[in-house]
Amino acid sequence: MGNHKETYPLIRHLGLLLFLAGFGLFIGIFFLSDYRLTEEALQEAFSYKEEVAPMAVSQTLPDDTRPATPPPLYWLMVKEAEPMMGETYNWNFSFVDRLNDLFERTNERVLAIYGLSDDEIEKIIEVSRLETNLEYNTTLALAQLEGEGQLLEERQQLLRDYTGWMEGRTYETSEALEQELRSTLEGLEMGITEGEGISSYSAKGYLTSLVKYSTIGWIANYTWLFFWLAFGLSTAGALMYILPGLGTVAGIKHNNIFFSSLKNRGWLGVLLGTFLILFYIILYFYPYYMTNWILLVEPFCYWMTGNPASEFFLYGFLYTLAVLVMGVRMLIKYRHSNYHKIRTASLMFFQLAFAFIIPEILVALNKPYFDFKNIWPLNYDFFFDYRLDEFLANGTLGLFMLGWGIALIIIAVPLFTYLYGKRWYCSWVCGCGALAENLGDPFRQLSNKSVEAWNVERALVHSVLVFAVGMTIAVLYTYFTASSEFLGISTYTLREIYGFAIGAVFAGVVGTGFYPLMGNRVWCRYGCPLAAYIGIIQxxxxxxxxxxxxxxxxxxxxxxxxxxMGIDVRxxxxxxxxxxxxxxxxxxxxxxxxxxxxxxxxxxxxxxxxGNPILIGNEHVSVIE
Ligand code: SF4
Ligand code: SF4
Structure with missing residues (x-):
């Protein structure tokens, strides 16, 4: 028995070495592949969106004619990708650059097929000038479109949708008509790119899949081996470092914590914070650069769910692993206290079962992804149209999920918070809380205790709550009225702002990336709208x-x-x-x-x-009434 550091030093040093080897390999894997685009990669990447027939690739589409049926997007892309097929790229950054060019060319091709040619625009203006005295007539305009079959019908529908509002308008000159028509057609072109081509929204997903399926080299060939080397070594190393703590006297030891470079914002802390921040930035905004890591969990994902891995499966896997391994550390560090042992076990259980295994099994069974413990407004898209549609389309299970989610908000939160305070959720159940408590424990002393920080905290966290509630009301309004605006504001814009600023930057990049710099509960304290809601009840x-x-x-x-949480308890x-x-x-x-x-x-x-403050007097202890 003795000081933590003196117990089994050899095992601990060996553990640290193994952990660093596994973690170092994980970092190295980021850079360790070559890339080559193939037809198969394109097919794999696009198959989740389209039903594709491989034989169609070998057919040719003459550049100057419009087909009778709309061609699959991947088919057009194969044509545009021909010059880069077979070329090997050693650097994912240059490969992604080339793919972006490819997307641009494909979108131009899509526009050439679905959009209006200059000839067609000229004809529309000419026919309006000659036959209706510069009054725009949709039927005449539609008759000027070239082509045949299903594609012609689609083009006519697009023209009807976008220029319908010009019907019956008369223009003074043909230039005025042309100007109006061309500016209207700009919107149509954007609509075509978004609907038929590679939209700005879907480009990230396509890029990520394409880079993943174009990977060649060691990681692609020996994925399981690298999976075990990276995660097995780092997990085993971390446990070898942690477990000797059992040989020490039970009780919390915070010796030298403020002399630790990692735990007191020294260079190690800054390095770790930088790594976490970069990880989150890549995860949310540039996942196509982390495809080697996604590939690493691909076989595991197939084994578990029967589906290919995405960046969010990788994230869920790493998140759960961190909660479990650092949970073992918590169980040992706080093993003198039953409260902490049960609380930590509860957090580990809810993360593993409710946040990782059950949602992935649901997806494997073709059911909606659902985390039964994630409560609105933390789960901010719970009332979004696509979620509601998903619930309603999934029969009894979908309705149960919807009812369960609402019951958590209006019954469980008030009731349990009344009975047990905020802790029933934030410190026993929540996934953000699980990461903060377990992975973030070494950094809890870094929270700001000043009154200024308290003021910022209250202003920020309640603003996020108001934003989340307002956004949800707006989204529900548009859902039930089938409009896209609420009080003149587009709900899509609101959702985008929230998803970017709160969902990605605040909760991810800042919330976790800043653990080693601002303490482990940055998100819970300053940003979580559910914490604000529960806090008011508490x-x-x-x-x-x-x-x-x-x-x-x-x-x-x-x-x-x-x-x-930065409370000056003293x-x-x-x-x-x-x-x-x-x-x-x-x-x-x-x-x-x-x-x-x-x-x-x-x-x-x-x-x-x-309670009542107690004053300690010279002669006795008195309670201020
Ligand atoms: S006052 Fe702070 S340390 Fe104490 S229980 Fe609350 S959050 Fe935890
Ligand atoms: S309550 Fe008083 S004695 Fe206990 S930790 Fe806080 S300051 Fe120290």
Whole structure:
């Protein structure tokens, strides 16, 4: 028995070495492939969107005619890709550049097939000038379109949709008609690219799949081997580093924590933060650069779900692995406390079963992806049209999911928060909480305890809640009225802003990337709309409070230091006042690190939960009434 660092040093050093080897290999894998585009890769990448027939690729489409039936997008792309087929690229950045050019050329080809040629535009103007005295007539315009069959019908429909509003309008000159027509057709061209070509929305997915299926070299050939080397070595190494902690005396040890480069914003902390921030930026905005990592979990994903892996499967896998491995560390570090042992086990269970295994099994069974513990507004797209349609299209199971989600919001959250405070969710169930508590534990002391930070926290977290509620009301309004705007605002714009600024940047890049710089609960504290909602209930209508035995407090400040939510617990303890704060997630660490047993997490009658400050006088302890 002895100091943590003195126990089994050889095993710990070996573990660290193995972890670094596995992690280093994982980083190296990012760069370790060549790329070659093939017809098969195009087919694989596009098959999830289109029913494609391989034989169609060998057919030719003369450049100057329009086919009778719309050609599959991948087919057009194969034609445009011919010059780069068979070329090998050693660098995914240059390969992605070439693919972007390919997408651009394919979209031009799509426009040439579905759009209007200059000749057709001239004919429309001419016929309007000669036959209707410059009055735009849709029927005459439609008759000027060339082609035959299904494609002609599609083109006519597009022209009708986009120029219908000009019907019956008379123009003073043919130039004025041409100007109006051409500017209207710009919208039509955008619509064609978005609908028939590679839209800005779908380009990311296509790029990611194409790069993944074009990968050649070691990772593609020995995927399982690299999977085990990267994840097996780092997991085994981490456990070898963590498990010797069992040989030490139980109880929390924070020795030298502020001298640690990793745990006190030294160069190691900055390096780790930079890595996490870059990881999230690539994950959300440039997933086509991390295809080697996605490929690494591809066989595992096929084994588990029968489907190819996406960047989000990779993310779910890494996330769960981090929660589990660092959960073992938590179980050992806090093993003197049943509260922490059960709480950590609960977080590990909910992440593994509810956030990872069950949703992936549902997808494998062709059911909607659903995390049964993810509650709106944290789960901000729960009421989006495509989700509601998905629920309604999935019979009893879909309706159960919808009902379950609503019951969580209006029954479970108020009821459990009343009974147990915010902790029932934030520190026992939530996936963000699981990562923050387990992976983020070494950084909890970095949270800002100032009053200014508290003010920023309240303003930010409640603004996000208001935004999320407003957006959801707008989206529901458009869903039931079939309009695309609410009070003149496009709900798509609202969704895009929220998804980008809150869903990706705040929750991901900042929320986790800044663990080693701002502490482990950045997202929960400043951004999570569900935490704001639960916090309001906890503050005003709950049985939960942290009671303080003020007379015992020696003002050491441990509680404040290790409060991940930046609450200055000592301030309350010194006054003997109960801690009743909206932001407290009930992790219980403040109570565990207190050397004097001053703090106690309690659920009692809400009456008198704020308690009364106790003053320590010269002769006696008195309670201020
Ligand atoms: S006050 Fe205590 S229980 Fe609440 S969040 Fe801070 S450390 Fe956790
Ligand atoms: S950790 Fe305990 S003794 Fe130290 S300041 Fe907080 S309440 Fe007081």
């Amino acid at each position: 503050r005003f209508r709950s049985r939960f409070r942290i009671t303080t035995n003020g007379g015992q407090c020696i003002s050491c400040g441990n509680c404040s230091t290790y409060c991940e 301030w309350y303890a010194q006054r003997g006042q109960n801690v009743v704060r909206a932001s407290c997630v009930g992790c219980g660490i403040c109570a565990s690190v207190c050397p004097r047993g001053v703090l106690k997490l309690e659920n009692k009658d809400p009456k008198g939960r704020f």
